[in-house]
Amino acid sequence: MSTPLTINGQSYTVDLPGDVPLLWVLRDAVGLTGTKYGCGVGSCGACTVHINGEAVRSCQTALEDVDGDITTIEGIGTPDALSKLQTAWVTHQVAQCGYCQSGQIMQAAALLAENPAPNDADIDDAMQGNLCRCGTYPRIRAAIHTAAADMREG
């Protein structure tokens, strides 16, 4: 089955059954490996991407159910052109193993798009679906606050 997709502003066509989760379309067919496989059941958030700006678990989103433009971590910023959120991640030296951080950043980006000044409780609510086994939570929280302030300043 041939399916057209828009990912990070670029057009792709993939030839896979409609029930293949978007995660495995991105990783194994499109070659965008920044989005990670963690659990396959929507409980860790490592596979978080945006569809029409909304954070979704790509492991729980079948290819045939994708109904909008996809943004992955590769579309948020690049090493040479970091987004403000990524800059805050670097400033606070958030990552340890780093495996969950694509998902954390995508979830945080969706939070900040909706709520430009989240308090700690807002961060708890938005981020608790994203697991980090290294325990980077204190720095993730600090980075979100910093990014929020930077983005408000414009």
Added chain:
Amino acid sequence: MSKLKTITRRTFLISSAAIAGGVAFGVYQDRKTPPNPLTAPTGGAALNPFVLIDQNGVTLIAPRAEMGQGIRTTLAALVAEELDVAWDDITVLHGPAAQAYYNGAAIAAGLPFKDYSITEFQHGMGQNLDFVAKMVSLQITGGSTSIRDGYEKMRHAGASAREALKQVAAERLGVDRATLSTENSHVIATDGTKIPYGDLAVAAAKIKAPQTGLRDAATWKYLGKSMPRVDMVAKSTGTARFGIDTRVDGMKFAALRINPRLGGKMIGFNATEAEKMTGVDRVIDLGNGVAVVGSNTWLAQQAVDAIDITWGDAPYPADMAGILAKVNSALDDSPNSTLRNEGDADDLPAGTTEIRADYTVPYLAHSTMEPMNATAHFTGDRLEIWCGNQAPVLTRDKCAEIAGLGPSAVSVHTTFMGGGFGRRVEIDYSIYATKVAVAMQGTPVQLTWSRQEDMRHDFYRPAAAARFRGAVKDGRAVLMDGKIAAQSTTREVPARLMGLPAAGPDKGHVEGAYDQPYAIPNYRITGHLAEVGVPIGFWRAVGNSFNGFFHETFIDELAHAAARDPLEFRLEMMRDEHAPSATTLETVRDMSDWTGKTPDGIGRGVAFTYSFGTPVAQVIEVQQTDDGIAITRAWIACDVGVILDPSIIEAQMFGGMIYGLSAAVHGEITFADCAVEQSNFPDYDALRMHNAPAVEVQILASNAHIGGVGEPGTPPAMPALGNALFDLTGKRARSLPLMHDFDLLT
């Protein structure tokens, strides 16, 4: 060398007698430098196994696997400090599997001495054991040893390369080497002439590097400061390549299922349906499981799940009752070790009442965020493997055997690891990938485990049981007698991976209990080895992870019996025994404004563990909320001897603590019909943003030797939480995980 190998193979856990013989014998071999495994780039040169220079810049080899602990950054900083290269100009790589990258500290860490009271003679003995690691090519990342191994080694690599570059420049300029200085990858003469390292490297690699000392810490530019991690931008942009991100031209994707009865065989399977499924190329018999190779990992996973398989039995009891009976019965067996035995622990001191407590902790999974995976490409005469791993030489040699090749025909590319915690010391996932690649000769294949396979085929932190008795008098502990039973990680893993039989008292089994800096007049810790058959492995902090809970919970019970403040009670017994340890307790007391009193609805607990050369004290605060008991705040004080990178040390301390708290709250692997019952994060969860505490860390540097940082944050977390829950509820936490006995916010 052959005799030495015999010695090390025979006795991995080294008794002092074997050391004496080994050191004397090994001096000659020790002087031989292992070959440099690096191939010089065109127009450049490898000055030693750690420094590559060409016209494009300087590449440093940090031959310890980056699993999040920041090792790549700090090892690079050690070299850069002496080499005088600009931080932004360096590239840092893991490098190949090679003897040159042996980890000397990993062997020395096995010596049965209490680190806090180690003598200079014993410390020297540990350094002499360096050669044993070299002989067995022990390139291992684990045991919080990388910095202890690399602290001098990496600086010498930078210093000797610098002096070789200066020597070549001195000859070219016709001046004395001593008149030259170095800065930003240039040699600089007194007249201002600057020669880039790239112009000198080829000649410098051909000369014998001049001997030189190391710079004084007072002059350090990079060390002692929080450096921007070399992996941070990549890990914040999705561009860091983990094993699972390996992409090779023509690569196929594979999934597997292995017998859920661990160690059991596969009796038979029927893959008729699976072979017809979309995207499936091939079904491969792995002996104790099957793999499906196809065009997409998920399609391969669907197919492998559709295979009808008949499994054989496992070599251990079918359920927890049978397994734990074996662990508990070991408590009544004669001890393997009595590494602490002071005073008279048999008799109850006059005028005291005996206090008794029994403790249990469960098997634990590592549960790395990146499930096990490896990519392999077999061409008939060569094998290439890409994976995150903590043991590249072992990976190379074992996979070579599977492929019927010599080790020199195998290349191991060690990628970033999406978590290690000890799980990736193992080579099972690389062996399965190699088997698939051999069956698929000519086609590279990436074999990714589902989360379910990962969780149900771990090498688990062993379950453990303890029986403690003690007594208090005049506000102090006068007796502590602890028996600890568990499977032995330090025996079973080397035996399984390297065929190394063990002998003598097993230090790893009782570390965290026998080696704690308390002055208790009658003090005995015995270790009892349980034979169970459940596959076990190194898990962050290993024995300390359960012994810290036993020892520090019992200390708290003694403090309560003595009607003393638990922090002051510890401090009094620690001050005379080991001052830096006592200072960590005082520091955490001051940081947390510890008063020994907490308002209604709030509880606080303290715990201390000396592990991997680093004393760590933690205070945990819990609060009763409408949603359950929340872990709200935490304070950590540690003493690492020498502070190399404060930001990385802080991250390891709070990260290690959260890993320990996650296990304390949620962690539990159980068996039914010989198979692990948990399979994914919903039934093996960890702390998350909403229930992880706010944390403050202070790092001290008064201890006698540089200590590890990757693991020491983990052990005190579990007892500190249990002790806080006791303060809040009056109920003592004697078994983990705590979610069974306490209404915790999850």
